[in-house]
Amino acid sequence: MLRRLFPCVALLALGGCVQPEPQVVYVQAAPRVGCDTRFNVVNQSSYTVEQLYFSSSSLGSWGNDQLGRNVLPPGRATSYQAANQGAYDFRVVWGNGRAAELRGINVCVASTITITNSGLKAS
Template sequence: MNRRIGALGAAALALSGCVQEPQRSVVVVPSQSCNTAFRVVNASSRTVERLYFSHSSMNGWGNDQLGSSVLLPGRQVSYRAANTGNYDFRVIWNNGQAAELRRINVCVASRITVTNSGLRAN
């Protein structure tokens, strides 16, 4: 009897190597849509005359987002991007100099700061 149990145990052990583990599927849950609101803060000592931003997949800058307004030093303006993802930003100061910042994820960065040395995202 012990031999039978031993033989059955050995057979069961041998067969257990053939038993496949159940496959586990990975479920990807789409992330919640991000908040695409951001603000542009002029922390520079110069007036920003023109502000452009566009989705990084686009060619060209499109329209000046300030329109007939300007962004004075110490002031800020708020926007909401139409889509999620990466955006490019460009400012032109009243002295004609320009600065650009590329591929900024608006789901992560909610503030674009204009400094005397350029643009930064946080």
């Protein structure tokens, strides 16, 4: 304490002592970095897709048909956003009743689910 006051005592005779203002440093927390869970589903098959399902791999059920009353004709694409990060399972059903599935796709990495005549692929 005396060391801090000693310079002020000497300066008081000269007209005062000015203590430096404490320096305040604000640190802004880095934003949480998440992944982009948006993805496109592209129908490159020769058949119209009548049902499309995707859900978190941890759920164990498909949930609702994401196309609803719509269909996905050949050559068309549609966009979605997964509710959460992580692995997802995908299922399509064509108009002829044939189905294909793709499981365990990390939506943080894959941004396109492509429907082909031989099944589904992620990229």
